[in-house]
Amino acid sequence: MIEIVVGVIGVGFVLLVLAAVWVNSNVANNQAKTADAQGELKARFGEGDYHTVLPGPRCVGIAWAQEDLILGDSVEEAISVPLAAIRSADIELDGVNVTNSKTVTTSNRGSQLAGGLVGGVLLGPVGLIVGGLSGSSTSKGKSVETRKIKSVKLVIRVADRAKPLRTFVFFDIGYGEGYDATSLIVAPAIEQADHFHALLQRVIEDRER
Structure with a gap:
């Protein structure tokens, strides 16, 4: 029996090690991509602010020297849009409101104090402790609503009759109810969307001065 348990633990440990190696290898490959x-974006469009999202990798950026917005489902397919053609930029957060039940327990302090006094009279110090712990409590169900984010997009309106709207997707779960906005999965996407939204807003404001 002991040998079986040791064998199971050994197999589990090996599986954990293999999983850790796979995760580290995958992270390293993604960082390399x-x-x-x-590097390819800088070689094609010059220095700028660039961001890529796997798979693809999809890319968005601003080539400051060329004064272009860069967008593409891959680096090879990336196109440039003149910053002068940009009319507005908005962040679009798609999600659902999820309601979860939460139980809140409150203790009746008056009942605890009374129980402690009675216990103290009848049983002395021990009774004081027991009586104090014997107070009544009330449990109530409480509904807590949270916002689950399914996608984070930057929607850009440009002066182009053929394609007036350009959208870059920073995050899209594709299925399920999504994740909290503060989660490690969604928060970086929102941060990057805010970054490029702020840059484009500055471009528009500078042009309108």
């Missing part, structure tokens, strides 16, 4: 994509 991102670095390569950043």
